[in-house]
Amino acid sequence: MQLSTKHLLGIKNLTQEDISLILSTAQQFKEVLQRPVKKVPSLREVIIVNLFYENSTRTRISFELAEKRLSADIINFTASASSAAKGETLLDTVNNILSMKVDMVVMRHSASGAPHFLAEHIPAAIVNAGDGINEHPTQALLDAFSIQEKTGSLAGRKVALIGDIMHSRVAQSNIYLLKKMGASVVVCGPPTLIPKHIAQALGVDVSYNLRETLEWCDVANVLRIQLERQNQVLFSSLREYNLAYGIGKDLLDSLNKEVVIMHPGPINRGVELNSDVADSKQSIILQQVENGVAVRMAVLYLLSGRSVAE
Amino acid sequence: MQVILNNTEVYNKLDQLAAAITASNPEFSSTVIVGIQQGGAIVSQFLYDRLLKNDPHAGLLKHGKLDITFYRDDVRNKILAPDPMHLPFSIEGKTVILVDDVLFTGRTIKAALDALFDYGRPERVQLCVLVDRKEHRQFPIQPDYTGIAIPSNRADKLKLLITQDNEPQVVLLNQ
Numbered sequence: 294m295q296l297s298t299k300h301l302l303g304i305k306n307l308t309q310e311d312i313s314l315i316l317s318t319a320q321q322f323k324e325v326l327q328r329p330v331k332k333v334p335s336l337r338e339v340i341i342v343n344l345f346y347e348n349s350t351r352t353r354i355s356f357e358l359a360e361k362r363l364s365a366d367i368i369n370f371t372a373s374a375s376s377a378a379k380g381e382t383l384l385d386t387v388n389n390i391l392s393m394k395v396d397m398v399v400m401r402h403s404a405s406g407a408p409h410f411l412a413e414h415i416p417a418a419i420v421n422a423g424d425g426i427n428e429h430p431t432q433a434l435l436d437a438f439s440i441q442e443k444t445g446s447l448a449g450r451k452v453a454l455i456g457d458i459m460h461s462r463v464a465q466s467n468i469y470l471l472k473k474m475g476a477s478v479v480v481c482g483p484p485t486l487i488p489k490h491i492a493q494a495l496g497v498d499v500s501y502n503l504r505e506t507l508e509w510c511d512v513a514n515v516l517r518i519q520l521e522r523q524n525q526v527l528f529s530s531l532r533e534y535n536l537a538y539g540i541g542k543d544l545l546d547s548l549n550k551e552v553v554i555m556h557p558g559p560i561n562r563g564v565e566l567n568s569d570v571a572d573s574k575q576s577i578i579l580q581q582v583e584n585g586v587a588v589r590m591a592v593l594y595l596l597s598g599r600s601v602a603e
Numbered sequence: 604m605q606v607i608l609n610n611t612e613v614y615n616k617l618d619q620l621a622a623a624i625t626a627s628n629p630e631f632s633s634t635v636i637v638g639i640q641q642g643g644a645i646v647s648q649f650l651y652d653r654l655l656k657n658d659p660h661a662g663l664l665k666h667g668k669l670d671i672t673f674y675r676d677d678v679r680n681k682i683l684a685p686d687p688m689h690l691p692f693s694i695e696g697k698t699v700i701l702v703d704d705v706l707f708t709g710r711t712i713k714a715a716l717d718a719l720f721d722y723g724r725p726e727r728v729q730l731c732v733l734v735d736r737k738e739h740r741q742f743p744i745q746p747d748y749t750g751i752a753i754p755s756n757r758a759d760k761l762k763l764l765i766t767q768d769n770e771p772q773v774v775l776l777n778q
Binding site for chain 1: 670672673674675678680681682683684685686687688717718720721722723
């Protein structure tokens with residue numbers, strides 16, 4: 294029983310069996326995290342470097358915790374505090390780190406495809422922790438795990454991705470994963486934030502109407518407005534965005550069903566989600582964060598064997 | 604595939620093991636029985652059912668399953684998918700009876716002890732096995748309760764199997 298891939302670069306190249314294996318292994322790690330001693334010796338003497346070329350709180354802490362819970366040895370690298378700031382290329386930096394015998398690299402980068410480039414050039418196993426506007430596979434896996442845990446299954450589930458689809462690697466990974474596992478997906482947001490050919494390219498439905506979308510879906514995964522990736526004005530103001538596409542308690546209460554609310558974080562409160570929803574019982578945002586550690590443990594555990602064998 | 608113990612023989616051994624466990628653990632309220640996934644969990648379920656049938660106080664006895672996948676010492680050569688853990692009770696201060704189907708090198712038991720201690724500190728741990736292949740031991744580990752000792756070659760693969768009629772057998776798998 295092993296993954297069909299040596300690296301986790303994206304959901305796009307995973308099989309349905311890979312995804313099921315990761316999710317069922319994560320279930321066992323979730324059990325580990327509820328014990329008196331929340332640590333197992335599986336990755337003892339495996340050295341993992343966390344290469345973060347872009348800011349991160351949740352993902353980075355989550356990976357670091359997952360690595361520690363697996364007893365791996367870890368090295369943290371932050372681009373802003375390193376020689377990358379002196380002009381060293383990505384490949385040089387990584388080759389230097391690898392000459393110190395590293396087994397796995399967890400990497401976040403603002404350029405789409407950066408981890409794919411590294412995977413072609415270095416022998417270590419690579420885990421993509423988010424690359425530009427391409428993919429964020431572990432986020433999609435933990436979202437899927439949380440949906441499965443909350444609603445029982447992925448197949449047949451109706452999931453809406455709401456907000457900034459254009460700049461969201463979370464949206465792209467989620468779409469790949471949910472489609473592979475048999476869920477139906479609608480993307481919803483202002484036309485300027487939804488890629489033009491997404492329906493044909495990725496097989497999702499597109500809606501510009503928030504209320505209709507919420508009335509349709511079982512789960513609403515609300516995405517952050519990524520101001521840092523927008524170099525032109527795509528909507529007139531955050532306030533107007535909130536009026537048209539922000540989700541508040543009044544709106545949810547006016548539906549005759551209970552929609553599960555998710556958000557990958559960090560939340561722009563009062564923009565895509567109002568506080569009365571983010572902190573409500575319908576929201577599983579904090580469970581997503583908790584599940585993130587178990588899912589990342591599963592990914593690291595399942596990739597660790599291959600990195601040594603090859 | 605050659606049958607080493609048929610279902611009647613397995614049931615006889617299970618009866619003997621259940622009797623031996625009851626004899627040396629009169630206080631069921633401080634005893635837990637834990638089967639190692641997957642074969643040991645099957646044996647411990649059979650044992651638990653027998654203990655429940657034979658002894659009116661056996662309801663106090665708790666039964667769990669332990670998976671040792673994350674504790675294996677060969678984890679870096681072979682990645683295995685884990686089986687469920689199920690220990691919904693405290694083992695703190697208890698007598699834990701670890702159950703496995705076949706005791707061979709002792710590595711599984713070593714890993715099981717590591718896993719067990721991550722759940723708490725038991726008062727003592729005993730080992731119960733259906734089949735002992737004692738001439739191949741690599742660690743200083745001996746069972747407290749043995750169903751039967753079977754002489755074997757190092758390369759043999761002995762396994763507990765459940766047949767289609769839901770009957771247990773111990774078999775020798777072909778090389």
